[in-house]
Amino acid sequence: DKPAPADAPVVFSTSQAAPPETPQLAGNPVSLLFLNIPSISGGLDIWKWSTRKLGTSSDDKDLLAVRQDFGDGRLECLSYRTGAGFYLEQARTPPISGQGNRIYSGAGPLRINFRSPADAEYVKGTKHCKGRTYMQIDGEFFSVHEPESVVIKHHASIRVILNSEVKACC
Numbered sequence: 001d002k003p004a005p006a007d008a009p010v011v012f013s014t015s016q017a018a019p020p021e022t023p024q025l026a027g028n029p030v031s032l033l034f035l036n037i038p039s040i041s042g043g044l045d046i047w048k049w050s051t052r053k054l055g056t057s058s059d060d061k062d063l064l065a066v067r068q069d070f071g072d073g074r075l076e077c078l079s080y081r082t083g084a085g086f087y088l089e090q091a092r093t094p095p096i097s098g099q100g101n102r103i104y105s106g107a108g109p110l111r112i113n114f115r116s117p118a119d120a121e122y123v124k125g126t127k128h129c130k131g132r133t134y135m136q137i138d139g140e141f142f143s144v145h146e147p148e149s150v151v152i153k154h155h156a157s158i159r160v161i162l163n164s165e166v167k168a169c170c
Helices: 061-065 083-091 120-129
Strands: 031-035 075-080 101-106 110-113 132-137 140-145 149-152
Touching (some): 061 101
Antiparallel strands (some): 031 075, 075 101, 110 149, 132 140
16 A cells, blocks of 8 residues: 655645645535546446536646546546535436536545644534544445545556447337
8 A cells, every 4th residue: 555645746725825826625515526437326427427617726627628437547536515516416417417526637646634623614614513524435434533634546456347239228
């Protein structure tokens, strides 16, 4: 296991003290999703559909055109500003679907450093849940109390068989 390198580029920050060239996370999203396959929640291809908005103050519009490929070893990250935005994806119909805000596509690893539990913004954001941060990893639910950091990385590749035959519909 290799940790995120100390000199890894900063994808975004929420700190007002960050250098001006550091992209800021847009708004106060309710959800960050890290994907490596084009399917979540029963087949939703949210990366493919979310091509209209960036989730940071970055001006990297090229990210909006990046395609996802589950065999490339890359991780993709999206944010949702509201819970309703994610649930609208169930419609599977643009412009209702595609509510995600693209943040990142790359090899990683990515490190999320959480604010100190003594930080006023941390207290404000977690007071209702007593310092807990909720996570779901590959469908498994976790409740983490006052996390310091999390590293997200591509761990392994597996071989899959794809059916390229197109089936006729009724």
